[in-house]
Amino acid sequence: MAGSGTGGDHANYGGSSDGNPAAAAGQCSVREQDRFMPIANVIRIMRKVLPTHAKISDDAKETIQECVSEYISFITSEANERCQREQRKTITAEDVLWAMSKLGFDDYIEPLSLYLQRYRELEGDHRGSIRGEPLPTIRHRSPNPSTDVVPFFPQPPPPSFVVPPPSGPSHLNHLYGDGAGGYYYGMYGGGDGSGASTSQDPPMPGFDHSYAPYKQ
């Protein structure tokens, strides 16, 4: 069970408004699951960097699982403070990157920026075709300090990251999988082109509404 044996305060967590109709007996375990990344995913990532013969104790798995949640909270708190100082309501990807840099995770910034840029370019292709106008990419926008929120894209990334392979549409499949794109893509309202977020534009009033289903 994910996060088992992790202490008593979990059972007392209240205020969850996700309306989960779990039975009383199961309610604590559902909330515990919500607190952590799935342990199978965590283990999978751990094994990527460990030799084949390495064994991982159960308590090590759980500890890392808990550390991940702590990491997310740690960074989010810092990002949220920045938003509040600047009187913005929405925590953006740039806020997250800024917080990571401030808290010492500078080494992550470059790979994350590239990852985000690649994601945006693929997303942009979708929305560009729906809206009928091309979405400017980070490459073109980064020299414009008046509209760019972020100092994290100071230079164009290496071509190998931004040039899609000539396989064309199948490149999208690599990002989303066959039909799997709808699973995540749709969650953020991108499927209908309505306000799937970017941080390239200032938050629009209509943008906030698309997250109504995810407010808990």
Add this chain to the structure above:
Amino acid sequence: MRQAGTYSAILMGGIAGRTGPHSLPLARIKKIMKRSGDDVKMISGEAPIVFSKACELFIEELTQRAWMVTLQGKRRTLHKEDVAAAVMATDIFDFLIQMVSDSNGGQMAPAAKSDSMVVER
């Protein structure tokens, strides 16, 4: 498995670590973000995506550092104590000190901890 189905494609993409779909569930990330503070209001769609990759990097780094401790002990099983040692040895992981030292029942913590073996979480 040449023709991945919808959900196995998600997993395969995550396992392979290529440009595949995010290997950590975005909705879960968003929930954890919301729980980080009462005043967390809106979260852009991209923020969990950044986190999905960042958590991957985080897990990889913490695991690698812990494994080095395991190797120093000439062992092949990565234990929680190895994770704790990696946390203590890495400045940017200072925010985890309380979490791993509580689990150890005060083993890693300074004298402020009581001598009892009660494990607080």
